[in-house]
Amino acid sequence: MDSIVLEWIGYGASLIIALSMTISSIVRFRIINLIGAGLFSAYGFMIGSVPVGVMNGFIVVVDIYFLIQFFSKKEFFEILKVSSADSYLLKFLKFHREDICKFYPDFNQTPNDNTIQYFILRNMAVAGVLIADKQDDKTLKIILDYVIPEMRDFKIGKFAYHNLHEKFIECGYQRLKADKTSPVHIKYLVKMGFVESADGNLEKKLTT
Numbered sequence: 001m002d003s004i005v006l007e008w009i010g011y012g013a014s015l016i017i018a019l020s021m022t023i024s025s026i027v028r029f030r031i032i033n034l035i036g037a038g039l040f041s042a043y044g045f046m047i048g049s050v051p052v053g054v055m056n057g058f059i060v061v062v063d064i065y066f067l068i069q070f071f072s073k074k075e076f077f078e079i080l081k082v083s084s085a086d087s088y089l090l091k092f093l094k095f096h097r098e099d100i101c102k103f104y105p106d107f108n109q110t111p112n113d114n115t116i117q118y119f120i121l122r123n124m125a126v127a128g129v130l131i132a133d134k135q136d137d138k139t140l141k142i143i144l145d146y147v148i149p150e151m152r153d154f155k156i157g158k159f160a161y162h163n164l165h166e167k168f169i170e171c172g173y174q175r176l177k178a179d180k181t182s183p184v185h186i187k188y189l190v191k192m193g194f195v196e197s198a199d200g201n202l203e204k205k206l207t208t
Helices: 003-020 026-046 050-072 087-095 097-103 155-170 183-191
Strands: 077-082 115-122 125-136 139-147 175-178 202-205
Touching: 003 026, 026 050, 077 155, 087 097, 087 115, 087 125, 097 139, 115 139, 115 155, 125 155, 139 155, 183 202
Parallel strands: 139 175
Antiparallel strands: 077 115, 115 125, 125 139, 175 202
16 A cells, blocks of 8 residues: 555544544543544554554454443433522532533523423433423423533433423423524434424424
8 A cells, every 4th residue: 555545544543543532422532532543453554563553453442342331231310300599509500611601602590490400310420400491381491401521422311301301291391492502502402302493493392
């Protein structure tokens, strides 16, 4: 193979591995690191460097092992309703405010008597929080739907919306609304079943 092509394969593999180091989500880190290490392993064997090929091949095996463990492991999820004055909730929002503002640039609301708020627990650790504002008897507006970086893999969002679905219906709510914030969060809400509403924002109808 042409030496210039080999060089670019090496550069590409290095770039992918470096990129993986900047990712906080454990699952995404493993997937991207797996791709980079696999490419680097192939590069090592192609240039005749067996140690590089073998070492990165080992990293590929380790990444695959942990991904299999992650996707096959049974995890415990729970929804915990908390009051607007819950001290841990207020500390949680303050601690993660900078990261929250990446997805909700205008978020500055403190939970109050007109909001309902839930902690999403993963293996009994707080993984995220969902806060909704009571617009009227039939509508809830999602004020905040936040998961800490290392827990972002869509499992938590799917669990939260699935399990709160029936609770909201039992309380008489017929729809969820959400403002468009960042492109990343809009994409996430679409995955959760939200669609564009007549007012240009996002909406999810609650049906039995």
